[in-house]
Amino acid sequence: MLQCLDENIWVAEQPQKYFGLSIGTRMTVIRDQESCRLIVISPIKPTLDLDEELSELGVVSDLVAPNSYHHLYCNEFKHRYPQANLWGSSALKRKCPDLLIDNLLMSAGPSPWAGIQICSLSGLKTMGPLGPSPLNEFAFCHVPSKTIVLTDSAFNFDYSFPWLTRFTTRIAGGYNRLEPTILERIASSDKDSLRKSIQEVLSWNFDRVIVAHGAVVEFAGKAMLTSAYSAFLGGTVGSV
Ligand SMILES: [Fe+2]
Numbered sequence: 001m002l003q004c005l006d007e008n009i010w011v012a013e014q015p016q017k018y019f020g021l022s023i024g025t026r027m028t029v030i031r032d033q034e035s036c037r038l039i040v041i042s043p044i045k046p047t048l049d050l051d052e053e054l055s056e057l058g059v060v061s062d063l064v065a066p067n068s069y070h071h072l073y074c075n076e077f078k079h080r081y082p083q084a085n086l087w088g089s090s091a092l093k094r095k096c097p098d099l100l101i102d103n104l105l106m107s108a109g110p111s112p113w114a115g116i117q118i119c120s121l122s123g124l125k126t127m128g129p130l131g132p133s134p135l136n137e138f139a140f141c142h143v144p145s146k147t148i149v150l151t152d153s154a155f156n157f158d159y160s161f162p163w164l165t166r167f168t169t170r171i172a173g174g175y176n177r178l179e180p181t182i183l184e185r186i187a188s189s190d191k192d193s194l195r196k197s198i199q200e201v202l203s204w205n206f207d208r209v210i211v212a213h214g215a216v217v218e219f220a221g222k223a224m225l226t227s228a229y230s231a232f233l234g235g236t237v238g239s240v
Contacts, residue, residue, distance in 0.1 A: 010028070025213060026212050026213070032113070032114065038061060041149055075098070086100050116141065120197065121139055121153055122196070132186075158176055178224040206222055
């Protein structure tokens with residue numbers, strides 16, 4: 001179930017639907033080289049098989065809800081790994097007071113994890129049933145493997161998805177291309193804040209991009225993300 005992408009970084013996937021559309025979801029596991037602590041970003045539904053695989057890699061020490069939508073399995077994971085710290089934004093804590101959040105992800109200050117950079121994607125919203133909704137998303141960079149982890153800030157659906165997903169994302173964005181969809185384009189009105197956040201992400205040294213929905217980008221991810229957000233925000237952002 002866990003797929004190793006590089007030294008000390010793995011992903012695992014599961015099916016998931018959003019308004020009837022099969023979009024799947026992906027969890028990322030990063031291991032601290034020194035301590036063998038495991039940081040689990042955007043947990044999927046835990047299973048006995050997953051438990052076994054994780055136990056072979058190290059000790060689950062941190063669980064991360066990376067935005068205000070990817071928290072569905074956090075409590076279930078937390079019950080299985082009660083010693084792990086669950087991290088989430090203050091906005092998520094207000095939205096879901098029953099979530100067992102131990103620590104808040106902060107938009108400023110140093111990263112809580114060695115070898116992992118973190119950035120709050122201020123200004124990023126998506127269009128929900130009730131209108132624009134802040135994603136309160138954090139992006140992460142695993143420095144040793146030059147990998148960033150995005151959640152709903154970019155998608156990359158490919159041929160492996162059902163025809164309806166391919167058809168919809170050809171129109172809405174995110175098909176065979178790393179980019180946000182029209183939902184984020186319409187909803188994100190504070191483009192200045194978002195530009196600043198994306199500039200910070202693009203200042204990181206990365207090549208691979210892990211997305212929660214779609215295929216992992218193994219090469220040239222920085223150029224693709226630069227192109228996508230330059231088109232989104234108007235004008236060139238970042239430098240490749
Ligand atoms: Fe998502």
